[in-house]
Amino acid sequence: MKSLFSLLLSLFLISIHAQNIYSKAxxxxxxxxxxxxxxxxxxxxxxxxxxxxxxxxxxxxxxxxxxxxxEGRSKDEKAxxxxxxxxxxxxxxxxxxxxxxxxxxxxxxxxxxxxxxxxxxxxxxxxxxxxxxxxxQQETYDHILKQAKEHFKNDPAQLKEISEIENLDKNSAIYRKRCYEIAGRLNFFSxxxxxxxxxxxxxxxxxxxxxxxxxxxxxxxxxxxxxxxxxxxxxxxxxxxxxxxxxxxxxxxxxxxxxxxxxxxxxxxxxxxxxxxxxxxxxxxxxxxxxxxxxxxxxxxxxx
Structure with missing residues (x-):
């Protein structure tokens, strides 16, 4: 009886948890x-x-x-x-x-x-x-910034921004974000x-x-x-x-x-x-x- 209760509880928790994940087949x-x-x-x-x-x-x-x-349709504030x-x-x-x-x-x-x-x-x-x-990942970031330097070689403001990005913590969300912002500016995703x-x-x-x-x-x-x-x-x-x-x-x-x-x-x-x-x-x-x-x-x- 105890093992049956444990199984039912386990299935219930899985069911509750599954509601957090959007999926479709x-x-x-x-x-x-x-x-x-x-x-x-x-x-x-x-x-x-x-x-x-x-x-x-x-x-x-x-x-x-x-x-x-x-993320997306799987809303969960505790994720x-x-x-x-x-x-x-x-x-x-x-x-x-x-x-x-x-x-x-x-x-x-x-x-x-x-x-x-x-x-x-x-x-x-x-x-x-x-x-x-x-x-x-780091090779990707390095490649993006290298291409940006070449593309903006005559633009001091852009080169200054690239230098600022290079000096950020490479294991940070802001470093990743700004690298991809530069990539977007270069139409790398288009x-x-x-x-x-x-x-x-x-x-x-x-x-x-x-x-x-x-x-x-x-x-x-x-x-x-x-x-x-x-x-x-x-x-x-x-x-x-x-x-x-x-x-x-x-x-x-x-x-x-x-x-x-x-x-x-x-x-x-x-x-x-x-x-x-x-x-x-x-x-x-x-x-x-x-x-x-x-x-x-x-x-x-x-x-x-």
């Missing part, structure tokens, strides 16, 4: 499961969900999207934003959808979470795909030549319910840097360890994603293998919108 649950991990901190899955989730499901996958605790908490959220997704093993599709900062999760829980991951994902298809996707997204739910918790990065000591990582060794464990690694990046250097992408290609790596032309950070057909083609071919 697309497609037939009998198909291979794919869990999408969004960027951040302060991100959400609305752009992927509103443009791409159903289309990937139509390719024969069971696609699950979710917003991490305290700590740590990797431990992110792993708990992911494990909750596995539990909620009764999935023993899944393909992980990780975008931007989600790549850090997906990589660490895969290394810690290899038995739960079929494959890991990095899509415009961070893996060597598609060079928007296609008619990408314009339609953006327009439909911005006119729909997902854009209305594009909630950004500005406290998320601050909480993350306050609570998570591992906040400026180089996951090169971790990716190599994952490969040694026999988990297939894939990487798909926009050729015009300005936050990554050629050296970084070559390093990643050497880790995952030439056949498992793809650069998409006329494509930046949000590759599943910029070049959706090419993106879906890569995912469909690699996860079969």
């Amino acid at each position: 697309y497609g037939n649950k009998k198909n291979p499961p794919v869990i999408f991990i969004h960027g951040g901190p302060s991100g959400n899955a609305t752009l992927f969900e509103g443009t791409t989730a159903q289309k990937l499901a139509d390719k024969g996958f069971y696609v699950i999207v979710y917003d991490r605790r305290g 700590t934003m740590t990797f431990k908490e992110s792993f708990e959220d992911l494990n909750q997704i596995y539990h909620t959808y009764h999935i023993p093993k899944a393909h992980i599709l990780a975008h931007s900062f989600g790549g850090i979470i997906g990589t660490l999760f895969t290394n810690q829980f290899p038995e739960k991951v079929q494959t890991l795909t990095l899509a415009g994902a961070l893996f060597t 598609m060079p030549n928007p296609t008619p298809e990408s314009k339609v996707l953006r327009k439909e997204y911005e006119a729909g319910v997902f854009y209305k739910n594009n909630i950004r918790n500005t406290n998320s990065p601050i909480r993350f840097y306050q609570n998570e000591p591992l906040n400026n990582l180089d996951n090169t060794a971790v990716l190599k360890e994952i490969k040694r464990k026999g988990i297939p690694l894939f990487a798909v990046y926009g050729k015009n994603d300005g936050i990554f250097s050629e050296k970084q992408l070559n390093t990643l290609k050497n880790i995952v293998g030439k056949k498992n790596f793809k650069l998409i032309d006329n494509c930046s950070h949000y590759l599943f919108v910029d070049q959706q057909d090419e993106f879906l083609k890569f995912i469909e071919l690699t996860l079969r």
Whole structure:
């Protein structure tokens, strides 16, 4: 009787806790499961969900999207934003959808979470795909600032600002924020030549319910840097360890994603293998919108 009570209490607590996490599944649950991990901190899955989730499901996958605790539609004032908490959220997704093993599709900062999760829980991951994902954070920041110095070499005010950023604590939320602000000013997140298809996707997204739910918790990065000591990582060794464990690694990046250097992408290609790596032309950070057909083609071919 006591053990039954404990089980019921445990299930009740899981149910209560699960209410904090927004998630939705697309497609037939009998198909291979794919869990999408969004960027951040302060991100959400609305752009992927509103443009791409159903289309990937139509390719024969069971696609699950979710917003991490305290981010997007998963409101939680007590969220700590740590990797431990992110792993708990992911494990909750596995539990909620009764999935023993899944393909992980990780975008931007989600790549850090997906990589660490895969290394810690290899038995739960079929494959890991990095899509415009961070893996060597300081190299990314250094690359952004180096490009900015070149671009603004005749602008003393901008050079002064870059120097100020370089002197900030590199393990701080403000350093990360200002690096990405500079990247945005350089149009590093923008598609060079928007296609008619990408314009339609953006327009439909911005006119729909997902854009209305594009909630950004500005406290998320601050909480993350306050609570998570591992906040400026180089996951090169971790990716190599994952490969040694026999988990297939894939990487798909926009050729015009300005936050990554050629050296970084070559390093990643050497880790995952030439056949498992793809650069998409006329494509930046949000590759599943910029070049959706090419993106879906890569995912469909690699996860079969």
